[in-house]
Amino acid sequence: MKYNAWKAVISFAFLLVLSLVVPRGQQLAYAAPLEDCDLDGYDDATGVPVPWPGYDETKGDTPAGPGTGKVSTASPTPAPSKAPTAAPTATPVPTAAVTVAPTKAPAKEADGSESSNKSSNGTSSNASSDKTSNDISGNSNNNNSSKANSSNIATAGSVAGATGSDTSTGSIASSGENDKGESGSKQANIRNTETTNTNTTSVNTTDTNTAGTGKSNTVEADANITDTKTTDIDAANKDTVNISDQEQTATQPLAGELETILNTKGVLEVKDTSGSLIHAGSSLIITGSGFAGNTNDLELELHSEALSLGTVSTIENGSFELQANIPETLEAGTHHIVVLYQGNEISRQPIQVGPRAADSFLEAISVGFTKENKGFLPGITVLAGLMLLGLVALAGSILIKPRGIKSK
């Protein structure tokens, strides 16, 4: 027993030293990979609660940056049924991460995380963030909310969550108490300077059930937020979106994934369905390849008139195919097929569009006598040249005396 006691003490000391010496990020890095593909908030293999639904370490999801104890707080959560929502309830801060998304930030209302606060204690009454993002399309980006939230939870105050290509200016105000006081109440200003901002979204989060006791010294104020009753997002003073469906939010990519989607420049092949030249009124087959795989809601537009051709989803290998018609009134000349994602251009392909087909005899016979017929002048020149040759030949025959005329 004595031996065992010593062994326990040494082990404890060893663990203590390790925990002090080894950076927290490294500690997390060696944690068992968690994967929540079914978005139920639990690891698919072990049933261990994950920081947020859809969390997948195998894809490089980081539940928290250095100094966050997200995993450690999530793991010991005993209540399996409600704990999963504890992570997403960290959305008040995460909403700051949502604002990282290039498009309009979604508003989210998440319920059901009341029981996850056994291991944490704290209050986050109002978390608000003001953000501006370079939203072009005005579409709400629901994809990023949950994952991005986590990163922000993990990095509350440390701005680690703002890893997307789009930047946001957000201020997060959160209050909470931590029994160790390490991060009990924090106000963080998150500023990302990577992109320009055009829209402003303010996120107000009210947390009504946020008691949390941090057993771990990695607990952040964000982690204490366990229940979010309401989340209001005022996007650009005109869009108010309430999202209560966690499954929707779970499909939103991380800022990193967004960056991947935008940076994976695929190529487009545009053809007329009948194999003829592309012209006004053509039916086109647009084939894309080399884009990010399994991406939904890629928008295809015809520029420069910004005419929507449709929305596609790529398959695993990053390809897609779309059949679309272009209007008969489209002006002839060079146009572009543009692939957009959340309003951001991914790729574009120039196409030469001819005038619409001649659909009457009169149009067909007169098509040569329009300014579009560049062959008219050469054609007339050839005919005039022939005429001139004829006149010269006739003149020559008059001037030169005939020979070889024979009578019988």
Place this chain on the structure above:
Amino acid sequence: MNIDWLSAAALAVVIILFVIIYLLQKRDVNFTYTILGALVAGVLVGIIFSGHTSWVMPIGKIYVSTLNAIVSPLIIISILSSITALKSTAQLKGIGIRSIFWLLMTTLLAILLSVGLGLTFGIGRNSYLSLNGVDAQTFENKVVPFAQVLVGFFPRNVISDIAEENIIPMILFTVLIAVSYVLVANEKQEKVLIFKNFVEAVKEIIFKAVDFIIGLTPYAVLALVVSATSNGVSRSGIIWSLLVLLLVSFLAFILDTWLINAVLIKAYAKLNPIKFFHKIIPAQIVGFSTQSSAGTLPITTGILTDKIGVDAKVANFTAPLGTTIGMPGCAGIWPVLIAIYGVHGLGIHYGLKDYILLVVISLFVSLGTAGVPGTATITTASVLTAMGLPLELIVLTIPISAIADTGRTATNITGAMVAAAIVGRQEQSLNDDIFNDIAAYEAEDDAEDEADNGVIDDVKGEAHAYAEEDVETVKSVMADKKVKVANAE
């Protein structure tokens, strides 16, 4: 295994229509009418079985392939036959060179006229051709360096040139062999006579094969139009553009026949064009209705000698040569217009050099043609192949080609007669008294005397036949004439 019963039904209907075409041909129904009937039937069947004609499509494809297969042998044998017909180097230098020159000149002028009209009218523009299995965009940026084209004109390996359908090297090599034959034959005729006989024998066989393939045209038209209509190819844009193509081609035939040839006749044959055309109308009518330059040959030579006053040695040399060399309608106007139509319809960027190349290639191709109905299809295939354009253009234009064949043949015959008249003038072998009808009565008397001797037929009867435009009578009269002349000799 799922069977598309509609496709099977479409095939069955097409086979029944094939039987009807066969019966019509057995009853000697006009070739053009048969093709037009096949065109109408094809459109109807294509509409009824829309989207279910995949079983019919191979029939048309087989025809196009077969047509393509006969191109090389026909060109080679036609050139060999034409040039080896020159019995001596003296003839080659005199009548031969002049005949070839003027036959090619009439064709060149027709080609230039076609280029001018085709570009001016912009034929094929905004038609947006959709050819079965052909992607228009693959031709859009097709650029071949001119130097490469020029080098490609000359033969490198005759076998590979034939295999790869390099038309111009093939023609140049054949001309080389043919001229070499004439030079050798001038000294050792017996030694190379077997070659000449071989060429003539092969020519007969090849021409028969061409005749057979052309005879299949109504069947091919039916199958191709069924597929095209079913696949929506015959949409209005294409149909209107084809009509414009037909209209422009007839405009070209008219301008070439009666304007360009009039200038040539006036300037180089020193003859009155109006009187000339009045005299050759019977030959033009026969050519127009039979669509056969070779079939009209007896009438052509008869008119040249008896009404125009061209010496028989020139008439009997230049006019037959004109059925294999030249042919402004079949080897000049039609292939060029089809090529320009395709260039516009497929949106191919053609520059000046490309059009020059088109002119040169068409001229070379005109060296080896056959004076049989539908030969324009083969010359067009040659030009398109040489220019790298899709042969499917022929498929698209076959229906109107049948109509255009009438004007083409008349243009060919006129071109050959104009060339013969000019050569006759330059060789001092043109009798103006005959042309001016001064010797008409004497000729008639002579003809009567010769008829009494059983040598020649009745010119009066011949003229009567012309007046009635009875093609069959004219043919039989001229056949009798030849037989009698042969017997007399």
